[in-house]
Amino acid sequence: MATFHEISPNASAGAKTLNWIDNRFPLSKLFKEHMSEYYAPKNFNIWYIFGSLSLLVLVIQIVTGIFLVMHYKPDAALAFGSVEYIMRDVPWGWLIRYMHSTGASAFFVVVYLHMFRGLMYGSYRKPRELIWLFGCGIFLALMAEAFMGYLLPWGQMSYWGAQVIVNLFSAIPFIGPDLALLIRGDFVVGDATLNRFFSFHVIAVPLVLLGLVVAHIIALHEIGSNNPDGIEIKATKDANGIPLDGIPFHPYYSVHDVFAVSMFLFVFSAIVFFAPEMGGYFLEYNNFIPANPFQTPLHIAPVWYFTPFYTLLRAVTSEMMYVLIGCVLVGAVLAVAKIKMPSLFKAVIAGGALVVVAMMLAIDAKFWGVVAMGGGVVILFFLPWLDNSPVKSIRYRPTWHKVLYGAFVINFFIIGYLGTQPVSVIAGRISQFGTLFYFGFFLLMPWWSRLGTFKQVPSRVNFTAH
C-alpha cells in the first residue's frame, strides 16, 4: 500500500492528473515495471520479435472477430449464406473476413517461430519452466480456437473436418462414444455442434487464451527474458542493481518492435489483398461448397497448421503398432538394465511396460493414432525436463546438435506436407519414419542433449553496437 503522495500546487496539469491517478491506480508503477524499467537483454536478434507479433495478431483476431460476429449467423441453415453475405454485401466485409482468416494462419506462423526460438536458445530452462508451460497452454488453446473457428463457415471441409476430428474422441475406450456425443450435442455434426463451437470460439476459448497470455507475460517479467546466448543478465548488475547487459524495454524494444510490426504488416497485407486463399492452404477450395452431410469430399485434409499432427495420427496403422510395441519393450529393457535405481522401480517399469504392450495389442490402432496426435502436442510441455544440456543456447552446443535441430525442422516440414496429401504406400512409410523421428527427438533428449563437447559460455552477452 503506497502512501498518499501530495504534489506541488505549481505542477503542470498533466503532472497533477497523473499524480491523481497514481494515488488511486498504480499507472506509473505498472508502466515502469513492464516498460520503462523492465530490462531486457541488449543482444536480442530477429527471433525475438515473434512474441510481440503474436500479441499483435491476437489483437487483429479479436477486433476482426468482433466485427464478423455482427453479421454472422451460427445456424446450420444460415451460416454458409451469412459468410457469403459478409463477403459480398457487407461494406468492406470481405476485408474483415480475409484479415480474420489470414490472421489465423499468421498466428500459427508467428507462434511456431516463437516456439522454435525457445527451443534454440533454451528459453524454457530453469527458472523459465512456467513461462514455457503457459506458452504451451496458449498453443493448445490456439489449436482449439482454430479448429472450432473452422467449423463456422459451414463449408464441406468445415463439416467433414469436424466430423473426423470429433470422431477421433470416440476412439477412446469405454467413454469415447459418449464423449463424442457430448461434444457434438447430436448424433452427427449438426446445428447443435455449430452453435456450441460458435460459443466456444467467440467467448470461452478467447477468455482462457487472454488469461494465459497475461500469465505468460507476468511470469516472463518476473524472471526476465532469456537471450540468444542463454546467459542470465541479472547475474551481472551495476551499482544501481540494473543488469549491465540490459536495456529498458521502452523505448529500445518498443521502437524496435514497431519496426517489426510494420514489416509484418507489409507481408500480412500482401497476403490479405493478393492471396487470401494461399493456393488452398489458408482457405481450402472445398470449403466454398456448403456442408453436405451425405457426401464426403474426395480428399480431406486439415488446414496447414494442423497437418504435422495429423500425420502423426495417420502414421499409426496396425503394422506401425508392432514397431511401437518394439520401441516400448526396448525402452523398458534399457531402463531396467542401464539406469541405476532401486529394484522396486525396475519392477514397476517392467510391469508398466507389459501393461502398455498388452493395451497396445488389445485396443485399435485408431485409438493409438489419437494418442500419438495428442502426445505430439503434449510432449512439448515436458521440454524443460527433457533437455539436460549443460548450456541453454544452441550457440554453445556441439555442432551436431545444430544438425539435429535442422533435421527436426526439415522433418516437421515433411510431415506437415504429407498431412496435406492423400494416403499412399510410400507417403505412409515416410510419415511413419517421420513420426518415429519426431518422438525420438524429444523422448531421447534426456540422453543426447548431454552428449558432445560443449563450448565455454561467456559471462557477458555477445553484442556489437550498431
Place this chain on the structure above:
Amino acid sequence: MSETLAASGPIDPSKRTWLIASGCAGAVGGIAAAVPFVSSFQPSERAKAAGAAVEADISALQPGEKMTVEWRGKPVWIVRRTPEQLAALPQHNDQLADPLSQRKPTEQAPEYARKDEARSIKPEYLVVVGICTHLGCSPSDKFKTGPQPSLPDDWAGGFFCPCHGSTFDLAGRVFKNKPAPDNLEVPPHMYLSDTKLLIGDDKKA
C-alpha cells in the same frame, strides 16, 4: 505465511475443522452446480426426437440401385442387390476383417442382420448407415466390378471411403488391413409392408 500464523497466536483446531468442513460442503455444491451445465451438452429433446424412426418407400428401387434416407442426421443406404451381387458375397470372405459380423455384434447390427453374409432381413435389400466406422466419412458407391483406380483388380462391387481408403463390400463388410475396424452399422429396421421400410425401430409388430 507460517511466521504470521505463529505470530497471531495458537491455532484453534475446532475453527480449522469447521473451515475445512465448510470448504468441502462448498466444493460439493460447486460440483452439483456444474451438473446442469455439463448435462446441457447432451443432445436436446429435439435432437433425440429427430432420432425417431423414418419410413422409406422402396417400391421404385430397381435391382442394383441405391437410395438414401436420413435417419438421426445420418445417411442410411438401401441397396437392392442383384442375384449376381448376392452370389458374390460369400466368395471373398477370406479378404474381410469380420465376414460373419462377430466383432462388437450388438453395436454393428441387430441380430436379424447377423445371421449370414448378406447382413439383412430380406437378402435382396441391404440397409446400412452410410458412415465409415473409421472416422465418420461417408463412403462412395463403387458398384462397377473389375479393376479401377484405388481398388483391387478382383473388385466385386461395394463402397470406398475417400478419406482414408477403407473398402466395404455390398453387405457393408469391411476389408482386411484397412483403417476402418468394423463393418458398416446396420440400423434397427423392419418391413411395414413389402414396399415400406421403417428405419430406426424394429420392436413394433
